[in-house]
Amino acid sequence: MKRDVTVDATETTFRILEMLKELDGAGVTELATRLDIPKSTVHNHLVTLRKNEYVVKHGTTYRVGLQFLEFGEHTRNRMKIYDIARPEVEGLAEETGELSNFLVEEHGLGAYLCRARGDRAVRVDTYAGMRVHLHCTGLGKAMLAHMPEARVSEILDRRGLEPRTETTITDRDTLYEALAAIRERGYAIDHGERLSGLRCVAAPITDDADNAVGAVSVSGPSSRMKGEQLEKDISELVMSAANVIELNMSHS
Missing domain, CATH: 1.10.10.10 (Winged helix-like DNA-binding domain superfamily/Winged helix DNA-binding domain)
Incomplete structure (x- = not known):
């Protein structure tokens, strides 16, 4: 070659x-x-x-x-999924009071397309345009769970499994087990795997072939994101938002 x-x-x-x-x-x-x-x-x-x-x-x-901002805005604004996802991201932030995010994958990394802050949202280091490794975020794991196995392997070969916190998954077999569990329950949880003390619930946005095209999430401090609120209330809101985005993508 x-x-x-x-x-x-x-x-x-x-x-x-x-x-x-x-x-x-x-x-x-x-x-x-x-x-x-x-x-x-x-x-x-x-x-x-x-x-x-x-x-x-x-x-x-x-x-x-600032000319790079112009390039970034141009790129984001030409993506149909951004306009479709943004109202749902804003709605999640308003309803939960927490931080909501929308992520897509490019070159084996996750790129935040938009974020919205609820009235209780904590301040973290993420921003629109920031790129992160997929294995250590709820958003990224939700997307990896709905990618072809060959693509996941390619991403891990290129980007690795860098530890970010004590809870980051750094073993491939453990990650594959986590991805299987995500596919079964429909959403991913980030237990402070990129930022200690921050917990996240994320749901994938998939196309007609069940391949991930993005992911949406709600993030908040572990002291608030726990128990039934995490496993039931917030997860249902996030999955509902993802479903709305998928439907709007299919019919736009």
Whole structure:
């Protein structure tokens, strides 16, 4: 099989942008040190990015520019499922008072398309556009449970099972058992597997072939998300929202 050919200079540009995001801004010297790239190379890439308005400069510090937001909004707004899911996400947040989320998969990672906060919602690190590993979130596990086995294996080979907390599933067999249980009961639970103390109930959104195209969830502190409220009340609300999204997708 012929290997894809990549452009080294372009890959360097993306490495610089990713590091700028990770550091929330940096100067030439810090970027060069972190990435092990000559300062002159880093400088040339930053000058080019700034000229094309993809980074901004304050003093000696460069940051990712707002033009990326325009790209993200363009991408999100062209997705039919976003417009269909958003009212249900907002309704879940209002009804439960907690944080509700909608996630899709791309390149083996989950990407949050939208979120809504109820009047009791806790503040967490997620935001629209953020990408997360699938194995450590309720949303991601709900989607993995409704993907072809070969696709799940491909994602795990590429992305691994990185531990995020003490409860993260890091063994394939254990994960496969969890996915089978999710398929049987219709929803997934995240027991603080990405963020300690945060519990989540998520339901998959599937197409006519029962393949996942997204997932919707409600998240809240473990002190509130427990017992019958978690296993019955919230799970039924989340599955109902997923069902509405599926129906609207089929008839839109």
